[in-house]
Amino acid sequence: MWIVRLALRRPYTIAVMTLLIMFGGIFSLKGMLVDIFPTIDIPVVGVVWNYPGLSTQDIERRVTSYSERSITTTVNGVSKIESNSIPGTGLIKVFFQPGTDIGAAIAQISSAAQTILRVMPPGMQPPMIVQLNASSVPVAQITVTSESIPEEKLFDYGLNFIRLKLFTIPGLTVPAPYGGKSRQINVDVRPETLAAKGLSPYDVVTALQAQNIILPAGTARIGNFEYNMSLNSSPEAVDEIAKIPIRNVNSQIVTIGDVATVSDAFADQTNIVRVNGIRSTYLNILKKADASTLDVVKATRAIIPQIKATAPPGLDLKLDFDQSRFVTSAISHVLVEAIIASVLVSLMILLFLGSWKNVIVVCTSIPLAILAAIIGLRLTGNTINIMTLGGLSLAIGMLVDDATVAVENIHRNRTLGLPLTKAIIVGAEQIALPAIMATLSIC
Structure with missing residues (x-):
């Protein structure tokens, strides 16, 4: 030897x-x-199109089909494409050949999506493009509980304050909280009144879009100072939304308040979280594929005391489901x-x-x-x-x-x-x- x-x-x-x-x-x-688990590189990209109110058939015919055809003809390295159309949403999974540069593929998909927007239904927004990665898994959960604060405020605090603090941790992503209620301004149209005025729900949507805008209007020079000018017609209160005019019908201005009820409410709650019987919210802590579970959880534990120091009285944060153990x-x-x-x-x-x-x-x-x-x-x-x-x-x-x-x-x-x-x-x-x-x- x-x-x-x-x-x-x-x-x-x-x-x-x-x-x-x-x-x-x-x-x-x-x-x-x-x-x-070891890093698993899956060459799959998800493309999600959203258009609330559009039927399944229209999503398939006017959104999904165009997107599939565009991706097939302009994106390199495509192995196969799977799509699923449901009311208001079109989901497309693009599978790539092994060894494909996913970053370049996402850029090509984004470019193709921008190109076909002009043939999409009016008002269609660019899609959400997501890289599907088996290594991006929840490594911890932060529960947000309180006996005195309602769950809608817990949701708002978790979404707009806790998540912003957590985003400073390298290699971490945090989706929207689970549980709680999301604030939403609802415009509940009365179909009978709308039909009596000879209007449609689309007229209400058009009026809202036309009045809820901010436009630059140049500059104004006053003395030695120059000011930027803008036209702001965005409503500042719920009552102002009800006063937005829709159309002149029989020499009478019809407003949104005449045909609909405007309320400061919440979106439909699709999930409920309870901690020891108390309505609460929780945030999933997901690590990226190139991050260490131990480092992400350790940094999350270190930042929780900082969040607690600025949290409202009566709000409690706790790290659960610690996968680093x-x-x-x-x-x-x-x-x-x-x-x-x-x-x-x-x-x-x-x-x-x-x-x-x-x-x-x-x-x-x-x-x-x-x-x-x-x-x-x-x-x-x-x-x-x-x-x-x-x-x-x-x-x-x-x-x-x-x-x-x-x-x-x-x-x-x-x-x-x-x-x-x-x-x-x-x-x-x-x-x-x-x-x-x-x-x-x-x-």
């Missing part, structure tokens, strides 16, 4: 390599991402297994061979082999996750077997009268091939 002969001829070189492996392994371990537990189990294996092998060698030197050799080889494996994981772009930790756990068992057999075989050759150097070389040569084949069969 050339590596054994090299170690015997150049002990100082091996000592330096051992130190390099030790420090390199520790450095690699600190710089690696820690997560539950599973990662920490898995790492702890691997370390415990390594320690137990080293102790048991040391006791066995000390009991049967009676040599402290052999004990030191075995106890040193196991952690060094693990550190060398970590360096390899870092160089190949892997992360510390359940899969890699499971592989290291399995490797510890094989290391124990190989180290025990190697030490025992060298000891046997010594008892046969071979000198130490010859016993080491012969012992390594005798077990090298069987050990390699046994390891490969397990892998």
Whole structure:
């Protein structure tokens, strides 16, 4: 075995390599991402078109079909396209060939969407483009509870204050809160009154859009000062919305208040959150694919006291569903297994061979082999996750077997009268091939 002969001829070189492996392994371990599952790159992009009130057939015919045709003809690397049309929403999943640059693909999809807006129904907004990634999973939840604050204010505080604080954490995304009520100005049209005036709901929408605008109007010079001017017709109160004119019918101005009821209310609540029986809200903490679960959760825990310091009296924040605990537990189990294996092998060698030197050799080889494996994981772009930790756990068992057999075989050759150097070389040569084949069969 050339590596054994090299170690015997150049002990100082091996000592330096051992130190390099030790420090390199520790450095690699600190710089690696820690997560539950390995990074899974799925080349899929979702395109979501929204047009409230449009029927399923119209969404399919006037939105989804145009978008599919545009993506197929202008975006590179498309493997297949799946679409689903429901009332008011069209969802398109674009699957790409492996190795496709998803960033460039998203840019092409966005450009194609802007191009076809002119043939879409009037008022159609650009779609929401989402990269579907299996690694972007919830790693924690923040519950927002209070016995004195109503759930609509909890929702508003979570949406407009807590999320803004959390967005300062690198590698984190936070969707809108679950639970609570979202404020909404409702215009409930009375169909009978509207029909009697010869109007349609579209006339009400047109009137709202025409009056709810802000336009630049140039500048005004007064003395030594110049002021920017603008025309602002946006209503400042609910009562002003009711006074917006729709049309002149029979020499009479019909306003929105004449045909509809305007109210400062809430959107339809689609989910309810209860914490210990109290209506509450919670925010999902999602990590990005290139972020570490431990780092994201740690930063979230650190920022919660800052949010509490500026929160309204009676509002309580708590971090629940901490997924980093599973990662920490898995790492702890691997370390415990390594320690137990080293102790048991040391006791066995000390009991049967009676040599402290052999004990030191075995106890040193196991952690060094693990550190060398970590360096390899870092160089190949892997992360510390359940899969890699499971592989290291399995490797510890094989290391124990190989180290025990190697030490025992060298000891046997010594008892046969071979000198130490010859016993080491012969012992390594005798077990090298069987050990390699046994390891490969397990892998």
